Amino acid sequence: MMQTAQTIQDIIEKVATFTNDDAPKITRLVYQESWVQAQDYLLTLGQSLGMNVAIDEMGNGILTVKGTEEGVVTLGSHLDSVVDAGKYDGVYGIAAAIIAVKELVDSYGTPKQDMQIFLFSEEEGSRFPMNFSGSRFIIDDLPEMEQLKDGDGAFFMAERKKALDVLKAKFPVGQAQQPISFAEIHIEQGPVLERKNKQIGLVTGIVAQKKFTVTVNGEANHAGTTPMSMRKDALKQALQLIGYLEEVTQTIGEPFVYTVGEMKVSPNVTNVVPRQAVFSIDIRHLDAHQLDVFEEKMHAYIQKKEAQTGMTMSVECWLNEPSERMDTEFLTLLETICKEKKLTYEKMPSGAGHDTQIMNLVTRTALLFVPSHNGISHSPYEYTASEDLENGKEVLKELIHRLAY
Ligand SMILES: [Zn+2]
Incomplete structure (x- = not known):
């Protein structure tokens, strides 16, 4: 039996072991064996925490805590990495979402709205010449994929089938519904928060x-x-x-x-x-x-x-x-939450793309950043302090609390 992870750091460290490279380099491209192992681990973790788990036809993991009323409050981030990546990009958003939802259920019990976590299959575009394919599947906005091949000539469709056959043998197949909101937390991938000595980035829009x-x-x-x-x-x-x-x-x-x-x-x-x-x-x-x-x-x-x-x-x-603007009411709410928790924050644009910009096409969204040490990302030197990881999760948790309870 696996041990139930207790902290964000536990989950990040565990997922970091699913890599094609030797530590500290992370290379976990969509549908590779390391990716299948990571998705398997996270879905199993969700099950052990009492969540309903499913995998969709693209390979997105879906963890759900059922509510008593209509409406799905969603959150999450991506599981794939670039080549020679660090361990926080994407995975932090997944780990923070899992811990936040677990703690909400522990503290407040059954929510009104469903709380649903997306473990997006792919965002980076690091294997096939297509990015955001996980979130684009969820909003039903995918291009033709029949001819897509990776650098070694392997076809997208065949690789996807191979990976999903393994996961479908263990987990039920499901499909995300239209959400009423989406929230993502991510490392900043830039130096602004650290330079300005701020704990939380509240993203106003994606450039x-x-x-x-x-x-x-x-x-x-x-x-x-x-x-x-x-x-x-x-x-x-x-x-x-x-x-x-x-x-x-x-x-x-x-x-x-x-x-x-x-x-x-x-x-x-x-x-x-x-x-x-x-x-x-x-x-x-x-x-x-x-x-x-x-x-x-x-x-x-x-x-x-x-x-x-x-x-x-x-x-x-x-x-x-085009640019995508995050929901202004959510931004105001997040400012209030930061003030209540006595966390310093900076309202800022995101210079990098994120799944939030895709989800923003169909629902209201919020995007949060935590500081990246020296602004480094897409590198094994990527680092965010545990305290910052926790602070970000606390803000995300309170946002979901207000939306789902
Ligand atoms: Zn990312």
Whole structure:
């Protein structure tokens, strides 16, 4: 018999043992054996705590405490990880939800509304070229998956079936219903709370995001014989544009963020003037209008430079995600709860995507953060102090208490 976990830390440590890597690295991609073991452990834990457990056709775990009236109050987070991850991302939200619901039942008994915890199968997009597939299944908003393959050529549908066959042999199959609310708690994955010495992040919204690929076409030529005035240097032109956009970013101001994370230079040889530079741009802000301002300035600059230099530059926008605002009444309620519990808090946007943004398409949502030490995430060095894990759970628990009782 397994031992019943007593604390959030117990659950996090146990789930961390389900990994393809050696500790402290966590790699638990959707439908892999380590993922099946983790989902099995959590569903078994739910059973041992007296919850109704089910697995849905996507592999989401569903833990339910039945209420006396209509309505389902939901909470949860994701079970999968990125490659070489830490142990808190996603799993903390699951562990906190399980402990919060257990403690509510211990203290107050049967709720009015059902309390339902989602152990989302996948959020990170780290195995197949699709993310948020767990929560997207629940809200019935999935793309075609027949042809989806992972990096090793394994098909999504076949891998899912293999994993679910194991779990379905042990647990009943179920299906989430339309909830009346959804709440998620997650590590911040940034440095703001720690820097500002705040205990809880109250997320106002998840940022709008655009991603571009910019191509600058110049002319390859001899690095020794081509005078500076006669060059069409694609890399230097790209760097000027990147520098100009940094100025635009300063003008817009925080919390706007602008990242050039990838660049390819051709022919990428020491003695040849670069013919082509291709680079990525990632911009994010809660106010989508600020992304448009940035984009307009970029296009105006490019037009001007093309005319001046005779080079061509093209911009392809390949991702355009709108922002999602969390429920304002829940935010006010969470502020009250933090004050009552004498916890310091910061209202802030989330620069990263979360399952909450998917659930937000169908129901009222709340998203809470706890501090990430040094702002590190997606790394084995990810760390949040036990006290912070507990504080976050207390706020989540009180929110669910007010919604479900
Ligand atoms: Zn996450």
